[in-house]
Amino acid sequence: MPHVVIVGGGLAGMAAAVALVKSDFRVTLLESRPRLGGRASSFVDQTTGTTIDNCQHVNLGCCTNFLHFCQETGIADSLRTEHSLTFVGPNRRLHSLKASWLPAPLHLLPSFARLSYLSWYDKWRLAWGLRALAHRRNATSEMLMSDWLVQQRQTPGTISRVWQVVLVSALSETLDRITVRDARKVFVDAFLANRHGWEMQVPTVPLDTLYSERVGEWLRSHHVDVRQQVGVKQIAIADNRVQHVVLRDGQLIDADDLILAVPARLVAALLPSGIAQHPTLSQLEQLEWAPISSVHLWFDRPFLPVPHATLVDRLSQWIFSRGSTVQPDGTLAEYYQVVISASRMLANRTQLEIVADIVRELSEIWPEAAAARLLKSRVVTEHKACLSMLPGNDKLRPDQATIVSNLFLAGDWTRTGWPSTMEGAVRSGYLAAEAICRRHGTPRAFVQPDLPVSRLSRLLFGL
Numbered sequence: 001m002p003h004v005v006i007v008g009g010g011l012a013g014m015a016a017a018v019a020l021v022k023s024d025f026r027v028t029l030l031e032s033r034p035r036l037g038g039r040a041s042s043f044v045d046q047t048t049g050t051t052i053d054n055c056q057h058v059n060l061g062c063c064t065n066f067l068h069f070c071q072e073t074g075i076a077d078s079l080r081t082e083h084s085l086t087f088v089g090p091n092r093r094l095h096s097l098k099a100s101w102l103p104a105p106l107h108l109l110p111s112f113a114r115l116s117y118l119s120w121y122d123k124w125r126l127a128w129g130l131r132a133l134a135h136r137r138n139a140t141s142e143m144l145m146s147d148w149l150v151q152q153r154q155t156p157g158t159i160s161r162v163w164q165v166v167l168v169s170a171l172s173e174t175l176d177r178i179t180v181r182d183a184r185k186v187f188v189d190a191f192l193a194n195r196h197g198w199e200m201q202v203p204t205v206p207l208d209t210l211y212s213e214r215v216g217e218w219l220r221s222h223h224v225d226v227r228q229q230v231g232v233k234q235i236a237i238a239d240n241r242v243q244h245v246v247l248r249d250g251q252l253i254d255a256d257d258l259i260l261a262v263p264a265r266l267v268a269a270l271l272p273s274g275i276a277q278h279p280t281l282s283q284l285e286q287l288e289w290a291p292i293s294s295v296h297l298w299f300d301r302p303f304l305p306v307p308h309a310t311l312v313d314r315l316s317q318w319i320f321s322r323g324s325t326v327q328p329d330g331t332l333a334e335y336y337q338v339v340i341s342a343s344r345m346l347a348n349r350t351q352l353e354i355v356a357d358i359v360r361e362l363s364e365i366w367p368e369a370a371a372a373r374l375l376k377s378r379v380v381t382e383h384k385a386c387l388s389m390l391p392g393n394d395k396l397r398p399d400q401a402t403i404v405s406n407l408f409l410a411g412d413w414t415r416t417g418w419p420s421t422m423e424g425a426v427r428s429g430y431l432a433a434e435a436i437c438r439r440h441g442t443p444r445a446f447v448q449p450d451l452p453v454s455r456l457s458r459l460l461f462g463l
């Protein structure tokens with residue numbers, strides 16, 4: 001039984017382990033931190049003693065590989081599907097986005113038509129813009145979305161209240177740092193191709209429970225040798241083959257195949273310099289990343305009338321209700337998380353200033369929030385949260401197979417055809433596993449098909 005060593009216990013590494021162990025490989029998964037999950041994980045907040053997620057993670061219905069991974073590992077029952085999304089307009093009115101009986105791509109049309117913060121002219125221009133975007137078949141356009149929107153005569157209202165709201169949340173970047181190709185993928189996959197593509201899934205338990213505990217348990221019960229707090233120092237390569245990995249404590253582990261599923265910026269340091277200098281790997285340094293901030297707020301009472309809301313034209317982009325938590329003094333607090341993607345605008349501001357602005361915004365929308373007492377708060381910024389979908393960035397993303405015969409890469413930064421999301425990470429793990437099966441002469445398909453495209457979308461847009 002060939003032995004595959006996977007370095008990195010984020011979603012990419014875990015997905016590769018799931019695929020390979022089911023295909024009769026012996027798998028060892030090495031993770032340097034005490035928990036699995038990588039960027040999708042939790043930590044213990046020292047001031048409250050509670051386990052909190054680094055940031056709320058959500059998933060859309062079009063992410064078929066992530067959902068497959070959750071089903072395979074038995075964690076799908078811990079995801080709640082939202083069949084309605086709540087938008088709060090600048091006029092403070094709440095709108096719920098729901099699918100009507102109409103087939104895709106018209107299923108959300110009635111909800112969009114009811115948005116009170118867009119004029120009828122905005123709605124007309126938006127429909128026009130969406131049609132034009134969908135028609136860019138096989139769009140490889142490296143044009144910036146901000147330029148394309150001007151070219152398509154999109155109004156300031158559609159830009160700031162629809163295009164920006166959707167794309168900044170989905171791609172964690174501002175419109176002047178997103179290509180038309182990537183924007184098109186978001187709108188086609190999530191909103192136009194299939195009536196379930198936009199439905200949001202939210203974990204009902206902390207990320208740590210989901211990945212570190214439950215997926216970790218699944219992997220161990222399927223005989224994956226999962227080792228946490230085991231960092232890899234170096235990968236020994238000779239005769240164009242990985243020979244073994246050297247752990248930080250000096251121990252060696254032999255490998256027939258190796259998947260490097262660490263963040264892109266750490267790859268070069270683990271490889272011999274001759275390999276790391278190969279253009280496909282040395283150019284990883286040029287990848288640009290976007291920050292995401294999450295603002296954790298504990299109030300003395302609940303105020304949000306819905307489980308989540310998207311706030312339009314405000315600093316706060318999303319708010320999620322995370323339920324009641326017990327405080328160290330035994331009292332209950334209502335825990336909310338506000339997410340701000342592409343949060344460079346917060347760089348020079350103190351936590352106090354950020355929290356004050358957010359609480360003011362929430363109080364403007366919900367008078368109950370003004371009456372509530374803020375007990376605690378915390379701002380967490382992940383500076384390299386997601387890849388920027390800049391022109392040219394996609395060309396810098398390497399394939400999972402490398403110039404070394406038994407060395408493979410996985411991670412949301414490898415070439416998957418997807419933005420760097422949990423779906424992208426799982427796809428990369430499955431692709432790396434497929435490449436290993438091919439190398440051993442037993443080709444297998446792990447990557448799942450996309451949601452089927454509705455007949456009307458095919459007819460209207462040739463999708």
Ligand SMILES: Cc1cc2nc3c(=O)[nH]c(=O)nc-3n(C[C@H](O)[C@H](O)[C@H](O)COP(=O)(O)OP(=O)(O)OC[C@H]3O[C@@H](n4cnc5c(N)ncnc54)[C@H](O)[C@@H]3O)c2cc1C
Binds near residue numbers: 007011013030412
């Ligand atoms: C704040 C934030 C919010 C996000 N929100 C969403 C969202 O809502 N929806 C969504 O789909 N995506 C979201 N993402 C993106 C998503 O988290 C990532 O795309 C995904 O988790 C990446 O997984 P990965 O396995 O590719 O990499 P990582 O999660 O970075 O995993 C790499 C792993 O390698 C380990 N490692 C590093 N060096 C070594 C070593 N020497 N030896 C052993 N192990 C090592 C690391 O500890 C880590 O666990 C968000 C990301 C952030 C940061």
